[in-house]
Amino acid sequence: MQETKLKIAVQKSGRLSEDSTGLLKRCGVKFNNGLGKLKSEAENFPVEIYFLRDDDIPEYVADGVADVGIVGENVLAETDKKVDSIEKLGYGKCRLSLAVPKNFAYQSVRDFGGKRVATTYPKILSEFFNKNKVNADIHTISGSVEIAPSIGLADAVCDLVSSGSTLFTNGLREVETVMESEAVLIARKNLPADLQTILEKLFFRIKSVKAAKQNKYILLNAPDEKLTEILRLLPGIKSPTVMPLATRGWSSVHSVIDESDFWEIVEQLKIAGAEGVLVLSIDQMIQ
Ligand code: PRT
Ligand code: ZN
Numbered sequence: 001m002q003e004t005k006l007k008i009a010v011q012k013s014g015r016l017s018e019d020s021t022g023l024l025k026r027c028g029v030k031f032n033n034g035l036g037k038l039k040s041e042a043e044n045f046p047v048e049i050y051f052l053r054d055d056d057i058p059e060y061v062a063d064g065v066a067d068v069g070i071v072g073e074n075v076l077a078e079t080d081k082k083v084d085s086i087e088k089l090g091y092g093k094c095r096l097s098l099a100v101p102k103n104f105a106y107q108s109v110r111d112f113g114g115k116r117v118a119t120t121y122p123k124i125l126s127e128f129f130n131k132n133k134v135n136a137d138i139h140t141i142s143g144s145v146e147i148a149p150s151i152g153l154a155d156a157v158c159d160l161v162s163s164g165s166t167l168f169t170n171g172l173r174e175v176e177t178v179m180e181s182e183a184v185l186i187a188r189k190n191l192p193a194d195l196q197t198i199l200e201k202l203f204f205r206i207k208s209v210k211a212a213k214q215n216k217y218i219l220l221n222a223p224d225e226k227l228t229e230i231l232r233l234l235p236g237i238k239s240p241t242v243m244p245l246a247t248r249g250w251s252s253v254h255s256v257i258d259e260s261d262f263w264e265i266v267e268q269l270k271i272a273g274a275e276g277v278l279v280l281s282i283d284q285m286i287q
Contacts (some may be wrong), residue, residue, distance in 0.1 A: 005041070005048045006198040009060050009069035012038075012051035016183050017193045019091040020070045024049065027205035035049070036202035046198050058083055061188050067195050068188070068202075073181040074160060078123050086203065090210055096121055096163045099172040101149050104156070106175045113155065114134040118148035119158035121178075129177045146170040185270070211285040215256050218266075219278040226273035233268050237287075242268050 008019040024047075031040040031049055040049045050066055055068040057213050062081035072092050076085065091213060098117070100106050109132045119125050122140040129136050138153055146166050148154040162166060167174055185206065187199060207234050227242065230253060234240045240255035242252075245273050253274075266277060 003046055004194045004198070005046045006068065006195050007048045007050060007066040009050045009052050009057045009066035011054045011057070011070070014054060016054060016070060016092045017051075019089075019183065021049075023089065023091075023206065023209060025072075026209045027202060029202075040261065045202075047202065056274060058186065060267065061186055064188050066188075067191060069186050070183055070200060071186060073184050074121065074124070074179065076186060077179060077181075078121050078183060080123075083188055086185040086187050087206065087210075089206070090184040090213065093181070094160045095180050096124060096158060096178045097161045097167075097174045098145075098156060098158050098176040098178060099161075099167050099174045100156045102171050102173050104173070104230040106173070109134055109176055116153070117156045117158055118145050118154035120145060121158060124179060125158045140155075142144050146172060205284075208284040208286050211287060212282040215282055215285055216259055216262055217254070217280040217282050218257050219252065219254050219280070220274040220275045221245060221250055222250055222267060222274050224251055224273075227251060227253070229272045230269060230274055233265055233272060256285075 008024070010024070010110060011017045024031070029042045029045045031042045033040055033049070033051065033088070040052055042049065050060070054071055054075055056074055057066070057071045058079040058081040060066045061069040061083045070089065072094070074094070074096050076083070098112065110127065112134050113136060116137045116139055117125065118139045118141050120140065122138050125138055139148070141148065141153070145157045145159040147170060148157055149172065150170065157172060158248060160181070161174060164174060191199060201276060218234070220230070231240055234253065234255040234257065236255040240253050243252045245252055262279070266279070269277060
């Protein structure tokens with residue numbers, strides 16, 4: 001009998017491709033994603049990876065061609081396909097924003113009333129305008145939204161933004177955030193039990209990789225009389241590990257710290273008397 005495999009759809013080539021295949025690889029899934037491949041079977045885990053255009057992924061998942069997929073929340077929100085959103089993945093971060101030409105005297109969202117707004121996200125944008133009771137004229141275009149005002153096609157745009165440099169170079173100013181987005185793991189509804197089991201196994205690994213990315217392993221040396229103050233700065237998973245050094249009166253302290261507080265904690269540790277501070281990345285963190 002053929003082994004049951006979970007079919008995973010990821011973006012073939014684009015902003016989410018590298019992070020999505022990288023995430024699966026960090027989850028210990030070995031596969032070949034050479035150029036031009038449409039499908040790849042993992043060697044050591046019961047999954048099959050499909051490489052597709054991001055816009056098609058919700059549909060493939062909803063129809064059961066794939067069981068799970070990775071897409072931007074923006075793509076998911078724009079589709080009417082019914083799939084379950086399982087977990088935010090922490091990459092592909094961007095926002096869908098409204099932007100106006102620099103000389104537009106913008107004051108509030110009401111200023112979009114009666115204006116032509118170009119976007120590739122008509123569903124999300126019309127929901128936003130309805131919520132804000134704005135009656136604007138949405139022009140759906142399939143790409144290069146940012147040039148619409150300069151060629152006279154629209155008065156404003158609603159597009160994805162990450163650094164903001166595309167808007168800036170096109171003489172546009174971001175004025176409202178319509179939604180925040182990042183890559184998300186989705187699954188088809190009513191997944192059969194055998195596939196659900198594989199998904200849970202994969203999901204456990206994804207959570208371990210995510211937790212590892214958010215944390216750092218820290219090692220330092222400290223004189224024993226400074227230990228109380230140093231341990232106060234280091235919560236650790238349960239509590240920090242403290243081991244005596246060969247030099248009397250000194251200890252080595254090991255702990256895990258959140259990446260977002262990392263620099264602040266390191267500075268405070270130095271002030272508190274820590275020496276030889278080493279900070280390491282963590283591959284996986286099982287909780
Ligand atoms: O071929 P395929 O259809 O699969 O790819 P695509 O061209 O439709 O999508 P792609 O690869 O551009 O983006 C895939 C996903 O990445 C999006 O759906 C978002 O969830 C996410 N993402 C994150 C972004 C951006 N950041 C982003 N900056 N998607 C697009 N952009 C574009 C934006 O449209 C604009 O043109 O980048 C430009 C703005 O970037 P900044 O840095 O100048 O602000
Ligand atoms: Zn696309």
